[in-house]
Amino acid sequence: MANSETVIQVDSQRIDLKNRSLAALLAWLLPGAGHFYQGRHTKGSLYLVCILTTWMLGFALGGGHVVYASWQPGDRRWHYILQAGVGAAALPALIQGNHMRKHTNKGITSKSYEPRWGGFMAPPHRPVIEDNTDEVSAWYATYGAGYEMGTWYTMIAGLLNILVIYDAYAGPLAVPISGRKKKDDDSDDNDDDNNASESAATGETNPEVNQ
Amino acid sequence: MISISPTYLMYYIPLIISISLVFGATRHEDTQTILKHAFYTARWITGFMAIIFVILLLINWMV
Numbered sequence: 001m002a003n004s005e006t007v008i009q010v011d012s013q014r015i016d017l018k019n020r021s022l023a024a025l026l027a028w029l030l031p032g033a034g035h036f037y038q039g040r041h042t043k044g045s046l047y048l049v050c051i052l053t054t055w056m057l058g059f060a061l062g063g064g065h066v067v068y069a070s071w072q073p074g075d076r077r078w079h080y081i082l083q084a085g086v087g088a089a090a091l092p093a094l095i096q097g098n099h100m101r102k103h104t105n106k107g108i109t110s111k112s113y114e115p116r117w118g119g120f121m122a123p124p125h126r127p128v129i130e131d132n133t134d135e136v137s138a139w140y141a142t143y144g145a146g147y148e149m150g151t152w153y154t155m156i157a158g159l160l161n162i163l164v165i166y167d168a169y170a171g172p173l174a175v176p177i178s179g180r181k182k183k184d185d186d187s188d189d190n191d192d193d194n195n196a197s198e199s200a201a202t203g204e205t206n207p208e209v210n211q
Numbered sequence: 212m213i214s215i216s217p218t219y220l221m222y223y224i225p226l227i228i229s230i231s232l233v234f235g236a237t238r239h240e241d242t243q244t245i246l247k248h249a250f251y252t253a254r255w256i257t258g259f260m261a262i263i264f265v266i267l268l269l270i271n272w273m274v
Contacts (some may be wrong), residue, residue: 001242004242011239011244042242043240046233046245054225054229055231057225145219153225153226156226156229156230163234164233165239166235172240173237173238
């Protein structure tokens with residue numbers, strides 16, 4: 001049920017953020033899901049398509065090996081922290097990482113190890129040693145620039161979803177007002193631009209406005 | 212002059228579309244305003260990258 005603490009007004013549109021924490025959680029689990037829950041279907045669709053497409057494109061470019069969870073010496077996959085920003089899509093990597101960890105002894109993968117789901121999001125066999133021949137270097141050799149770009153795509157998708165989570169929790173961020181846009185309020189040419197900056201100036205993006 | 216294949220520059224297109232649209236949408240609610248903001252963001256990022264690209268080319272040419 002709408003109340004003054006969850007209702008904000010942005011671009012002359014009234015938005016009910018509903019349960020903000022739930023919306024943020026949903027937005028993390030599936031990009032755009034928080035916005036669908038709030039009834040913001042256009043933005044929800046935009047986020048879903050843009051972020052998941054970027055993430056899946058990156059995943060495909062890297063041959064499906066760019067997203068994996070590992071914190072072993074020589075293979076500290078800090079990229080996964082950002083990739084996990086897309087939520088459920090990156091979670092299988094955690095299960096695979098834990099499965100691999102159980103089959104790793106003194107930094108070496110046991111011979112009995114079989115990755116789950118055909119190796120989907122599985123970490124490389126250990127040991128992984130920098131500047132040496134191992135499974136990661138084989139992936140680089142196979143996919144070339146695609147492996148590097150795939151890693152970047154998936155990381156950027158995760159980072160973008162952090163902005164989306166904030167949008168689901170608190171509404172759109174305020175638009176900075178530049179001096180260039182402020183000076184000509186009466187100019188017909190810049191009417192549209194001014195509308196955007198005026199909405200920010202009047203605090204329409206701020207939830208406190210309606211409290 | 213460029214040590215990588217120009218086709219690698221194509222990687223930039225899906226990224227710029229995605230980043231610009233998401234960036235615009237996190238600042239507005241109205242679709243037209245989102246698209247306008249996305250266009251400005253894409254133009255700004257592209258211009259910034261083009262300037263860096265030219266600077267790097269000049270450095271490469273001078274060294």
